[in-house]
Amino acid sequence: MGFKKIGVACGVNPLPGLKIKAWLIATGSDLDMEVEVVESAQEMPLEPPTPRIALGDRKIAAFLAASELQKAGCEAVIIPDVRTEPFLPELQKELQVPVISLLAGLPESLKAEGIRRIGLLGRAVPQDFYEKIFGADFEFVKLAEDLTPIYDILQSPGEALKKHGFSPENEEMMMKAGEKLLEAGAEVLIPNCTQMARFAEELRLRGLPVIDPLRNAAVEAVKATPKRLPKPFKVGLIGGLGPAATVDLYDKIVKATPAKTDQEHIKVVVEQNPQIPDRTAALLRGGVDPTLAMFNCAKRLEDDECDAIIVPCNTAHAFLPYLQRFIRTPFINMQQAALDEIKAKLGDKARIGLLATTGTVQTGIYSDKAKAMGLAMFVPDAEHQERVMAAIYGPKGAKAGYTDGVCREDLLSAAEVLVRDHGCNCLILGCTELPLILDESDDFEVAGAHVVVIDPTAALARKVVKTAEEAFERTGIH
Incomplete structure:
Protein backbone atom coordinates (compact mmCIF):
# COMPACT_ATOMS: atom_id res chain seq x y z
CA MET A 1 0.00 0.00 0.00
CA ALA A 224 0.19 11.64 -10.47
CA THR A 225 1.53 13.78 -7.67
CA PRO A 226 4.25 15.99 -9.18
CA LYS A 227 7.58 16.42 -7.46
CA ARG A 228 8.22 19.51 -5.39
CA LEU A 229 9.58 22.39 -7.41
CA PRO A 230 13.12 23.63 -6.78
CA LYS A 231 13.47 26.69 -4.59
CA PRO A 232 15.07 29.85 -6.00
CA PHE A 233 18.45 30.61 -4.46
CA LYS A 234 18.17 33.10 -1.63
CA VAL A 235 21.01 34.55 0.44
CA GLY A 236 20.59 35.91 3.95
CA LEU A 237 22.65 38.86 5.12
CA ILE A 238 23.34 39.66 8.77
CA GLY A 239 23.35 43.45 8.53
CA GLY A 240 24.15 46.45 10.68
CA LEU A 241 27.82 45.60 11.26
CA GLY A 242 27.93 48.49 10.41
CA PRO A 243 25.03 49.87 8.39
CA ALA A 244 27.21 51.46 5.68
CA ALA A 245 29.12 48.22 5.17
CA THR A 246 25.80 46.40 4.76
CA VAL A 247 24.73 48.82 2.03
CA ASP A 248 28.15 48.48 0.43
CA LEU A 249 27.94 44.68 0.23
CA TYR A 250 24.41 44.71 -1.13
CA ASP A 251 25.43 47.31 -3.72
CA LYS A 252 28.36 45.14 -4.80
CA ILE A 253 26.16 42.05 -5.11
CA VAL A 254 23.80 43.97 -7.38
CA LYS A 255 26.65 45.32 -9.50
CA ALA A 256 28.33 41.90 -9.76
CA THR A 257 25.15 40.19 -10.94
CA PRO A 258 24.96 39.76 -14.75
CA ALA A 259 21.24 40.56 -14.84
CA LYS A 260 19.39 42.14 -17.73
CA THR A 261 16.11 42.58 -15.82
CA ASP A 262 15.05 43.13 -12.22
CA GLN A 263 13.76 39.57 -12.08
CA GLU A 264 17.21 38.09 -12.84
CA HIS A 265 18.77 39.52 -9.69
CA ILE A 266 19.39 37.44 -6.56
CA LYS A 267 16.89 37.11 -3.74
CA VAL A 268 18.48 38.73 -0.66
CA VAL A 269 17.08 38.88 2.87
CA VAL A 270 18.72 41.49 5.11
CA GLU A 271 18.36 41.04 8.86
CA GLN A 272 19.50 44.54 9.77
CA ASN A 273 20.52 44.80 13.42
CA PRO A 274 22.84 47.74 14.18
CA GLN A 275 22.39 46.96 17.90
CA ILE A 276 24.65 43.89 17.68
CA PRO A 277 27.44 44.65 20.21
CA ASP A 278 30.78 45.81 18.83
CA ARG A 279 32.84 42.82 17.82
CA THR A 280 36.26 44.40 18.31
CA ALA A 281 35.34 45.64 21.79
CA ALA A 282 34.23 42.14 22.73
CA LEU A 283 37.48 40.57 21.52
CA LEU A 284 39.94 43.14 22.88
CA ARG A 285 38.34 44.86 25.86
CA GLY A 286 35.91 42.39 27.37
CA GLY A 287 32.90 44.12 25.81
CA VAL A 288 29.46 42.61 25.43
CA ASP A 289 29.56 39.29 23.56
CA PRO A 290 27.71 39.58 20.20
CA THR A 291 27.21 35.81 19.84
CA LEU A 292 23.53 35.66 20.82
CA ALA A 293 22.55 38.72 18.80
CA MET A 294 24.31 37.31 15.74
CA PHE A 295 22.81 33.86 16.30
CA ASN A 296 19.30 35.33 16.51
CA CYS A 297 19.83 37.04 13.15
CA ALA A 298 21.21 33.87 11.58
CA LYS A 299 18.32 31.78 12.95
CA ARG A 300 15.77 34.18 11.47
CA LEU A 301 17.51 33.91 8.10
CA GLU A 302 17.56 30.13 8.35
CA ASP A 303 13.86 30.10 9.26
CA ASP A 304 13.26 32.19 6.14
CA GLU A 305 14.79 29.30 4.15
CA CYS A 306 17.89 31.13 2.99
CA ASP A 307 20.35 28.89 1.16
CA ALA A 308 23.46 30.68 2.45
CA ILE A 309 24.28 33.34 5.02
CA ILE A 310 26.80 36.15 4.65
CA VAL A 311 28.18 38.63 7.15
CA PRO A 312 29.61 41.97 5.94
CA CYS A 313 31.96 42.29 8.90
CA ASN A 314 35.40 40.74 9.06
CA THR A 315 35.74 40.76 12.85
CA ALA A 316 32.31 39.14 13.24
CA HIS A 317 33.66 36.08 11.45
CA ALA A 318 35.57 35.25 14.65
CA PHE A 319 32.19 34.37 16.18
CA LEU A 320 30.91 32.21 13.32
CA PRO A 321 32.28 28.93 14.73
CA TYR A 322 29.84 29.31 17.66
CA LEU A 323 26.90 29.94 15.33
CA GLN A 324 27.77 27.12 12.94
CA ARG A 325 27.32 24.52 15.68
CA PHE A 326 23.57 25.30 15.66
CA ILE A 327 22.85 26.81 12.23
CA ARG A 328 22.47 24.28 9.41
CA THR A 329 22.51 26.89 6.64
CA PRO A 330 26.07 27.28 5.29
CA PHE A 331 27.96 30.56 5.67
CA ILE A 332 29.93 31.95 2.75
CA ASN A 333 33.18 33.00 4.39
CA MET A 334 34.43 36.47 3.49
CA GLN A 335 38.09 35.82 4.29
CA GLN A 336 38.17 32.59 2.31
CA ALA A 337 36.59 34.31 -0.68
CA ALA A 338 39.27 37.04 -0.61
CA LEU A 339 42.18 34.62 -0.17
CA ASP A 340 40.92 32.36 -2.95
CA GLU A 341 40.95 35.34 -5.33
CA ILE A 342 44.48 36.31 -4.26
CA LYS A 343 45.68 32.75 -4.83
CA ALA A 344 44.12 32.81 -8.29
CA LYS A 345 45.75 36.16 -9.15
CA LEU A 346 49.24 35.79 -7.64
CA GLY A 347 49.66 32.13 -6.78
CA ASP A 348 52.44 31.23 -4.32
CA LYS A 349 54.21 34.53 -5.04
CA ALA A 350 51.61 36.44 -3.06
CA ARG A 351 52.92 38.49 -0.14
CA ILE A 352 49.85 39.78 1.60
CA GLY A 353 49.57 42.84 3.79
CA LEU A 354 46.54 42.81 6.10
CA LEU A 355 44.81 46.09 6.91
CA ALA A 356 42.16 45.27 9.50
CA THR A 357 40.94 45.92 13.03
CA THR A 358 43.19 44.77 15.83
CA GLY A 359 40.49 42.25 16.76
CA THR A 360 40.57 40.75 13.29
CA VAL A 361 44.37 40.63 13.31
CA GLN A 362 44.55 38.93 16.71
CA THR A 363 41.89 36.31 15.99
CA GLY A 364 43.87 34.94 13.06
CA ILE A 365 40.76 34.64 10.87
CA TYR A 366 42.91 35.73 7.91
CA SER A 367 46.38 34.57 8.91
CA ASP A 368 45.33 31.04 9.83
CA LYS A 369 43.64 30.55 6.47
CA ALA A 370 46.56 32.13 4.60
CA LYS A 371 49.01 29.83 6.38
CA ALA A 372 46.92 26.78 5.50
CA MET A 373 47.02 27.90 1.85
CA GLY A 374 50.78 28.49 1.89
CA LEU A 375 50.43 32.26 1.51
CA ALA A 376 52.71 34.74 3.31
CA MET A 377 50.87 37.38 5.34
CA PHE A 378 52.10 40.46 7.23
CA VAL A 379 50.50 43.05 9.53
CA PRO A 380 51.52 46.65 10.38
CA ASP A 381 53.66 47.43 13.42
CA ALA A 382 51.94 48.67 16.58
CA GLU A 383 52.16 52.35 15.64
CA HIS A 384 50.65 51.90 12.21
CA GLN A 385 48.08 49.41 13.48
CA GLU A 386 46.83 52.24 15.70
CA ARG A 387 46.51 54.41 12.61
CA VAL A 388 44.45 51.69 10.89
CA MET A 389 42.17 51.65 13.93
CA ALA A 390 41.91 55.43 13.78
CA ALA A 391 40.93 55.23 10.12
CA ILE A 392 38.05 52.99 11.17
CA TYR A 393 37.00 54.16 14.65
CA GLY A 394 38.53 57.62 14.98
CA PRO A 395 36.50 60.86 15.14
CA LYS A 396 37.35 61.38 11.48
CA GLY A 397 37.13 57.65 10.66
CA ALA A 398 34.88 55.58 8.43
CA LYS A 399 32.42 54.59 11.17
CA ALA A 400 31.89 58.31 11.82
CA GLY A 401 30.97 58.76 8.17
CA TYR A 402 34.29 59.96 6.74
CA THR A 403 35.91 58.43 3.66
CA ASP A 404 38.66 60.94 2.86
CA GLY A 405 41.11 63.26 4.59
CA VAL A 406 42.66 62.08 7.85
CA CYS A 407 41.25 58.54 7.64
CA ARG A 408 42.73 58.02 4.17
CA GLU A 409 46.11 59.38 5.29
CA ASP A 410 46.13 57.00 8.26
CA LEU A 411 45.29 54.00 6.11
CA LEU A 412 47.86 54.84 3.43
CA SER A 413 50.59 55.22 6.03
CA ALA A 414 50.05 51.60 7.14
CA ALA A 415 49.88 50.42 3.52
CA GLU A 416 53.22 52.09 2.76
CA VAL A 417 54.89 50.29 5.67
CA LEU A 418 53.61 46.91 4.53
CA VAL A 419 54.80 47.43 0.95
CA ARG A 420 58.13 49.10 1.77
CA ASP A 421 59.21 47.00 4.78
CA HIS A 422 57.72 43.61 3.92
CA GLY A 423 57.61 43.67 0.12
CA CYS A 424 53.88 43.07 0.03
CA ASN A 425 52.45 42.83 -3.48
CA CYS A 426 48.88 42.53 -2.28
CA LEU A 427 46.85 44.40 0.35
CA ILE A 428 43.65 43.13 1.96
CA LEU A 429 41.16 45.76 3.09
CA GLY A 430 40.24 43.51 6.00
CA CYS A 431 37.53 45.67 7.58
CA THR A 432 34.29 46.34 5.76
CA GLU A 433 34.67 50.08 6.39
CA LEU A 434 38.06 50.30 4.66
CA PRO A 435 36.75 49.86 1.06
CA LEU A 436 34.79 53.03 1.73
CA ILE A 437 38.15 54.79 1.98
CA LEU A 438 40.30 52.90 -0.54
CA ASP A 439 39.14 51.31 -3.78
CA GLU A 440 39.87 47.79 -4.91
CA SER A 441 42.51 47.67 -7.65
CA ASP A 442 44.77 45.34 -9.62
CA ASP A 443 47.35 48.10 -10.03
CA PHE A 444 47.48 50.44 -7.05
CA GLU A 445 50.56 52.58 -6.65
CA VAL A 446 51.94 52.89 -3.13
CA ALA A 447 55.47 53.32 -1.75
CA GLY A 448 56.89 53.27 -5.29
CA ALA A 449 55.36 49.89 -6.13
CA HIS A 450 52.26 48.63 -7.92
CA VAL A 451 50.18 46.24 -5.84
CA VAL A 452 46.88 44.39 -5.90
CA VAL A 453 44.28 45.71 -3.47
CA ILE A 454 41.57 43.20 -2.55
CA ASP A 455 38.23 44.26 -1.11
CA PRO A 456 36.87 41.21 0.77
CA THR A 457 33.40 42.70 0.55
CA ALA A 458 33.64 42.68 -3.25
CA ALA A 459 35.18 39.20 -3.21
CA LEU A 460 32.29 38.01 -1.04
CA ALA A 461 29.80 39.61 -3.44
CA ARG A 462 31.42 37.84 -6.38
CA LYS A 463 31.33 34.53 -4.50
CA VAL A 464 27.63 35.03 -3.73
CA VAL A 465 26.88 35.70 -7.39
CA LYS A 466 28.87 32.64 -8.47
CA THR A 467 27.02 30.47 -5.94
CA ALA A 468 23.67 31.84 -7.13
CA GLU A 469 24.56 31.20 -10.78
CA GLU A 470 25.51 27.60 -9.97
CA ALA A 471 22.16 27.17 -8.24
CA PHE A 472 20.38 28.61 -11.29
CA GLU A 473 22.20 26.16 -13.56
CA ARG A 474 20.93 23.29 -11.38
CA THR A 475 17.34 24.46 -11.01
CA GLY A 476 16.69 26.71 -14.00
CA ILE A 477 14.94 29.31 -11.83
CA HIS A 478 15.98 32.63 -10.32
Missing part, protein backbone atom coordinates in the same frame (compact mmCIF):
# COMPACT_ATOMS: atom_id res chain seq x y z
CA GLY A 2 1.33 3.41 -0.98
CA PHE A 3 0.99 6.65 0.94
CA LYS A 4 0.22 10.22 -0.09
CA LYS A 5 -0.11 13.38 1.99
CA ILE A 6 -2.34 15.89 0.22
CA GLY A 7 -3.32 19.35 1.46
CA VAL A 8 -6.71 20.98 0.87
CA ALA A 9 -7.34 24.67 1.51
CA CYS A 10 -10.75 23.95 3.03
CA GLY A 11 -11.02 27.26 4.87
CA VAL A 12 -10.89 29.18 1.59
CA ASN A 13 -14.05 27.43 0.36
CA PRO A 14 -15.28 24.95 3.01
CA LEU A 15 -18.03 22.94 1.29
CA PRO A 16 -16.16 22.22 -1.96
CA GLY A 17 -13.11 21.52 0.21
CA LEU A 18 -14.97 18.79 2.07
CA LYS A 19 -16.07 17.33 -1.26
CA ILE A 20 -12.44 17.19 -2.44
CA LYS A 21 -11.41 15.59 0.84
CA ALA A 22 -13.97 12.85 0.32
CA TRP A 23 -12.80 12.27 -3.26
CA LEU A 24 -9.17 12.07 -2.14
CA ILE A 25 -9.94 9.36 0.39
CA ALA A 26 -12.14 7.46 -2.08
CA THR A 27 -9.50 7.66 -4.82
CA GLY A 28 -6.85 6.42 -2.44
CA SER A 29 -9.03 3.47 -1.50
CA ASP A 30 -9.62 2.63 -5.17
CA LEU A 31 -5.89 2.62 -5.79
CA ASP A 32 -5.05 0.70 -2.60
CA MET A 33 -3.26 3.77 -1.28
CA GLU A 34 -3.45 5.45 2.10
CA VAL A 35 -4.16 9.16 1.68
CA GLU A 36 -3.66 11.55 4.57
CA VAL A 37 -5.61 14.75 3.97
CA VAL A 38 -4.31 17.86 5.71
CA GLU A 39 -6.71 20.79 5.90
CA SER A 40 -5.91 24.47 6.12
CA ALA A 41 -8.36 26.61 8.08
CA GLN A 42 -7.20 29.85 6.43
CA GLU A 43 -10.40 31.71 5.54
CA MET A 44 -11.26 34.19 2.84
CA PRO A 45 -11.84 37.71 4.26
CA LEU A 46 -15.48 38.78 4.13
CA GLU A 47 -17.07 41.81 2.46
CA PRO A 48 -14.18 43.31 0.48
CA PRO A 49 -14.99 46.95 -0.38
CA THR A 50 -13.87 46.77 -4.04
CA PRO A 51 -13.43 44.07 -6.71
CA ARG A 52 -9.67 44.69 -6.76
CA ILE A 53 -9.41 44.17 -3.01
CA ALA A 54 -11.56 41.05 -3.38
CA LEU A 55 -9.02 39.69 -5.88
CA GLY A 56 -6.16 40.58 -3.54
CA ASP A 57 -7.95 38.86 -0.65
CA ARG A 58 -8.40 35.72 -2.74
CA LYS A 59 -4.76 35.60 -3.84
CA ILE A 60 -3.33 36.17 -0.37
CA ALA A 61 -5.73 33.77 1.36
CA ALA A 62 -4.87 31.07 -1.17
CA PHE A 63 -1.15 31.71 -0.71
CA LEU A 64 -1.36 31.61 3.09
CA ALA A 65 -3.28 28.34 2.97
CA ALA A 66 -0.90 26.74 0.48
CA SER A 67 2.14 27.94 2.46
CA GLU A 68 0.73 26.40 5.62
CA LEU A 69 0.17 23.09 3.83
CA GLN A 70 3.65 23.23 2.30
CA LYS A 71 5.17 23.62 5.79
CA ALA A 72 3.07 20.67 6.93
CA GLY A 73 4.94 18.51 4.43
CA CYS A 74 2.12 17.95 1.93
CA GLU A 75 3.11 16.45 -1.41
CA ALA A 76 0.49 18.47 -3.27
CA VAL A 77 -2.12 21.13 -2.54
CA ILE A 78 -5.61 21.69 -3.94
CA ILE A 79 -7.36 25.06 -3.70
CA PRO A 80 -11.11 24.28 -3.91
CA ASP A 81 -12.00 27.52 -5.67
CA VAL A 82 -12.54 28.05 -9.40
CA ARG A 83 -11.77 31.76 -9.02
CA THR A 84 -8.17 30.95 -8.05
CA GLU A 85 -7.50 29.14 -11.34
CA PRO A 86 -6.47 32.23 -13.37
CA PHE A 87 -3.70 33.12 -10.92
CA LEU A 88 -2.41 29.62 -10.14
CA PRO A 89 0.85 30.37 -12.04
CA GLU A 90 1.43 33.39 -9.77
CA LEU A 91 0.72 31.23 -6.73
CA GLN A 92 2.92 28.37 -7.90
CA LYS A 93 5.85 30.71 -8.49
CA GLU A 94 5.94 31.50 -4.76
CA LEU A 95 5.73 27.88 -3.63
CA GLN A 96 7.62 24.60 -3.94
CA VAL A 97 4.67 22.31 -3.22
CA PRO A 98 2.76 21.53 -6.45
CA VAL A 99 -0.66 23.21 -6.61
CA ILE A 100 -3.06 20.95 -8.52
CA SER A 101 -5.40 22.75 -10.90
CA LEU A 102 -9.07 21.77 -10.85
CA LEU A 103 -8.69 21.51 -14.63
CA ALA A 104 -5.51 19.41 -14.55
CA GLY A 105 -5.34 17.00 -17.48
CA LEU A 106 -8.84 17.81 -18.76
CA PRO A 107 -7.83 19.18 -22.18
CA GLU A 108 -5.82 16.03 -22.92
CA SER A 109 -8.49 13.59 -21.73
CA LEU A 110 -11.34 15.36 -23.55
CA LYS A 111 -9.32 15.53 -26.75
CA ALA A 112 -8.60 11.79 -26.49
CA GLU A 113 -12.37 11.18 -26.22
CA GLY A 114 -12.99 13.26 -29.34
CA ILE A 115 -14.87 15.97 -27.48
CA ARG A 116 -14.49 19.46 -28.90
CA ARG A 117 -17.47 21.61 -27.82
CA ILE A 118 -17.72 22.63 -24.16
CA GLY A 119 -20.32 24.51 -22.18
CA LEU A 120 -19.50 26.37 -18.97
CA LEU A 121 -22.01 25.89 -16.20
CA GLY A 122 -21.70 29.17 -14.32
CA ARG A 123 -19.66 32.32 -14.89
CA ALA A 124 -17.26 32.70 -11.97
CA VAL A 125 -14.28 33.02 -14.34
CA PRO A 126 -14.32 34.71 -17.78
CA GLN A 127 -14.73 32.28 -20.67
CA ASP A 128 -11.58 33.52 -22.39
CA PHE A 129 -9.54 32.02 -19.53
CA TYR A 130 -10.83 28.55 -20.42
CA GLU A 131 -10.26 29.19 -24.12
CA LYS A 132 -6.63 29.98 -23.37
CA ILE A 133 -6.15 26.91 -21.14
CA PHE A 134 -7.85 24.45 -23.53
CA GLY A 135 -6.44 25.92 -26.73
CA ALA A 136 -7.60 26.06 -30.33
CA ASP A 137 -8.70 22.41 -30.43
CA PHE A 138 -11.81 23.29 -28.42
CA GLU A 139 -14.82 25.52 -28.91
CA PHE A 140 -16.76 26.98 -25.99
CA VAL A 141 -20.48 27.50 -26.38
CA LYS A 142 -21.40 31.12 -25.85
CA LEU A 143 -23.41 31.92 -22.74
CA ALA A 144 -27.04 32.54 -23.64
CA GLU A 145 -28.40 35.82 -22.31
CA ASP A 146 -31.36 34.13 -20.67
CA LEU A 147 -28.93 32.11 -18.48
CA THR A 148 -27.60 35.26 -16.83
CA PRO A 149 -30.51 35.60 -14.35
CA ILE A 150 -30.07 31.96 -13.33
CA TYR A 151 -26.37 32.38 -12.67
CA ASP A 152 -27.01 35.66 -10.85
CA ILE A 153 -29.23 33.81 -8.40
CA LEU A 154 -26.98 30.77 -7.95
CA GLN A 155 -23.80 32.88 -7.64
CA SER A 156 -25.34 35.85 -5.83
CA PRO A 157 -23.68 37.44 -2.80
CA GLY A 158 -26.11 35.40 -0.70
CA GLU A 159 -24.75 32.30 -2.44
CA ALA A 160 -27.91 30.26 -2.81
CA LEU A 161 -25.96 27.05 -3.36
CA LYS A 162 -24.11 27.44 -0.08
CA LYS A 163 -27.23 28.35 1.80
CA HIS A 164 -29.72 25.89 0.32
CA GLY A 165 -27.52 23.37 -1.49
CA PHE A 166 -29.11 20.99 -4.00
CA SER A 167 -32.64 22.17 -3.29
CA PRO A 168 -35.38 21.41 -5.83
CA GLU A 169 -35.34 25.02 -6.96
CA ASN A 170 -31.59 25.19 -7.39
CA GLU A 171 -31.57 21.77 -9.04
CA GLU A 172 -34.07 22.89 -11.65
CA MET A 173 -32.13 26.08 -12.38
CA MET A 174 -28.92 24.12 -12.93
CA MET A 175 -30.71 21.57 -15.09
CA LYS A 176 -32.25 24.32 -17.20
CA ALA A 177 -28.85 25.99 -17.69
CA GLY A 178 -27.23 22.71 -18.63
CA GLU A 179 -29.93 21.76 -21.09
CA LYS A 180 -29.69 25.13 -22.84
CA LEU A 181 -25.93 24.70 -23.23
CA LEU A 182 -26.48 21.25 -24.71
CA GLU A 183 -29.07 22.64 -27.11
CA ALA A 184 -26.45 25.21 -28.21
CA GLY A 185 -24.12 22.37 -29.18
CA ALA A 186 -22.11 21.61 -26.04
CA GLU A 187 -20.92 18.00 -25.75
CA VAL A 188 -19.84 18.24 -22.10
CA LEU A 189 -20.38 20.74 -19.30
CA ILE A 190 -17.72 22.06 -16.94
CA PRO A 191 -18.91 23.82 -13.78
CA ASN A 192 -17.52 27.35 -13.86
CA CYS A 193 -18.59 27.82 -10.25
CA THR A 194 -17.10 25.83 -7.39
CA GLN A 195 -20.44 25.58 -5.60
CA MET A 196 -22.09 24.11 -8.70
CA ALA A 197 -19.20 21.65 -8.96
CA ARG A 198 -20.29 20.16 -5.62
CA PHE A 199 -23.39 18.77 -7.33
CA ALA A 200 -21.77 17.37 -10.46
CA GLU A 201 -22.65 13.79 -9.54
CA GLU A 202 -26.30 14.65 -8.88
CA LEU A 203 -26.52 16.43 -12.22
CA ARG A 204 -24.92 13.47 -13.99
CA LEU A 205 -27.54 11.16 -12.47
CA ARG A 206 -30.17 13.36 -14.09
CA GLY A 207 -28.50 12.97 -17.46
CA LEU A 208 -26.29 16.01 -17.83
CA PRO A 209 -22.75 15.21 -19.10
CA VAL A 210 -21.06 17.20 -16.32
CA ILE A 211 -17.36 16.91 -15.54
CA ASP A 212 -16.56 17.16 -11.84
CA PRO A 213 -13.45 19.38 -11.44
CA LEU A 214 -13.31 18.63 -7.70
CA ARG A 215 -13.04 14.90 -8.34
CA ASN A 216 -10.68 15.54 -11.25
CA ALA A 217 -8.21 17.44 -9.01
CA ALA A 218 -8.41 14.76 -6.31
CA VAL A 219 -7.67 11.96 -8.78
CA GLU A 220 -4.78 13.92 -10.32
CA ALA A 221 -3.29 14.64 -6.88
CA VAL A 222 -3.35 10.98 -5.83
CA LYS A 223 -2.46 9.28 -9.13
